[in-house]
Amino acid sequence: MNLLTEDRDGVRILTLNRPEKRNALDTALSKALLEALRAADEDEEVRCVVLTGAGQSFCAGADLSEFKGLADPQAAEARAELTMHLHLAFSKMAKPVVTAINGAAMGGGCEFTLACDFRIMASGYQIGLPEVRVGILPGAGGTQRMARLLGTAKAMELMLLGNTVDADTAASIGLVHRAVEKDRVLPEAMALANELASRPRLSVALIKKLVLEGVQMPLEEALQLEQRSFNETMRSDDASRLMRAYLKSERPLNEQ
Numbered sequence: 313m314n315l316l317t318e319d320r321d322g323v324r325i326l327t328l329n330r331p332e333k334r335n336a337l338d339t340a341l342s343k344a345l346l347e348a349l350r351a352a353d354e355d356e357e358v359r360c361v362v363l364t365g366a367g368q369s370f371c372a373g374a375d376l377s378e379f380k381g382l383a384d385p386q387a388a389e390a391r392a393e394l395t396m397h398l399h400l401a402f403s404k405m406a407k408p409v410v411t412a413i414n415g416a417a418m419g420g421g422c423e424f425t426l427a428c429d430f431r432i433m434a435s436g437y438q439i440g441l442p443e444v445r446v447g448i449l450p451g452a453g454g455t456q457r458m459a460r461l462l463g464t465a466k467a468m469e470l471m472l473l474g475n476t477v478d479a480d481t482a483a484s485i486g487l488v489h490r491a492v493e494k495d496r497v498l499p500e501a502m503a504l505a506n507e508l509a510s511r512p513r514l515s516v517a518l519i520k521k522l523v524l525e526g527v528q529m530p531l532e533e534a535l536q537l538e539q540r541s542f543n544e545t546m547r548s549d550d551a552s553r554l555m556r557a558y559l560k561s562e563r564p565l566n567e568q
Contacts, residue, residue, distance in 0.1 A: 315344040316366070322359040322509040323502065324352045331367030336375035337420070339391065342398050349401045349409075359509035359516075361405070362501050363428060364412035373420020374452070392451075399453045402427040403524050406517035408508050412501035414494065418476060419443055423450055426457035429520065431488040432501045433479040439487060440476030460527065462486060512550035 316327040326348055328335035337345070352358045365371055374395070402409050411425045413433040422439050425431050433439065441450045441458065449455065450471065459467040466485060469475070479491035492500050508516065518541040526534035545551050 314341045315348060317348060319358070320502070321506065322357065323362055323505040324355070324358045324360075325362045325364070325502075326352075327364050327366050328371055329366045331365075331369065333375060334369035334372035334415075335365040335367070336372040337398075337424075338375040338378050339394065341375075342394050346394070346398045346401055349398075349405060353405045353407055358407060359513065360407055360505040361409045362412055362498075362505050363409060364414055364498060364501070369415040370411075370413045370417050371421040371424050372416075373418070373422075373424065395452050399423070399427045402429070406513075406520065408505075408516060408520060410501045410505045410508070412497045413437070413439070413479075413488065414497045419450070420452055423452040423454040423457070425488070426461065427453060430501075430504060432490050432492060432497055432504065433482060433488040434494040434497045435479045435491045436494065437479055438476040439479065439482050440474075441471050442474040442476055444472060445474040458487075512545075512548070512554065514548050514550060515545050518545060 314329050316325075316329050318325040318327070326345065328337075328341065328345070330336060330338075330341060349361070352361050378391070408430065409428040410430040410432065411428040413425055413431060415434065416437045417425050417433070417439040419441060422441050425433075425439070441454045443449050443451075443454075450458075455467075455471065458471065461467070462470075462485060470477070477485070477487065479488060482488040483491040490500065522534070522538055522541055526537060529537070
């Protein structure tokens with residue numbers, strides 16, 4: 313199987329399983345992953361998703377061996393549409409996605425991580441978007457997501473020069489959340505996923521939606537959306553239960 317699935321206490325682990333191809337995404341794997349993301353989002357038992365790669369690689373991006381068959385404009389358009397739907401699926405999910413980057417994440421592999429909500433990366437590996445060095449540009453969301461994540465100045469520097477950075481540098485500039493030893497990547501990602509899974513489902517879903525959609529709206533419109541979402545959480549069973557428990561306790565909110 314080119315995609316492995318495992319459930320652990322509300323966390324679904326999706327493992328790209330083409331180690332002989334450095335887990336590059338061909339059409340079959342892209343379709344399998346898209347279906348798996350949609351299935352995870354619809355499964356009430358799944359609270360968070362962890363994405364990683366089999367073997368020594370995370371994801372080499374698109375499988376370039378398929379590009380020979382994309383000379384036909386219709387085939388190229390179909391592949392581009394599949395790629396777009398796959399990358400958008402991450403942001404459309406109500407549930408958070410944690411990436412355990414267990415190897416280099418260059419080009420399309422980097423873009424893949426940018427589509428996720430959290431990034432834990434193995435120290436000693438490189439990440440970046442060096443496409444300009446071979447006369448192309450990041451074409452799977454990289455120019456847009458990196459700029460939104462790092463700001464235009466830093467994103468422009470990295471992409472126009474085609475520079476990559478190591479995991480520790482990536483953590484220092486906010487490109488990844490944390491750099492850890494390679495054997496700690498999946499355990500750290502799982503620890504984060506378990507904590508996210510313990511948070512109230514509706515609050516998590518709406519915060520993710522507000523952050524991702526709000527940054528693209530005028531401020532007044534985004535604030536109105538935030539207020540409607542706040543009111544929705546206030547009517548939830550989780551809010552009623554947890555706020556009652558908080559009011560009965562003398563502990564600070566961060567210890568609840």
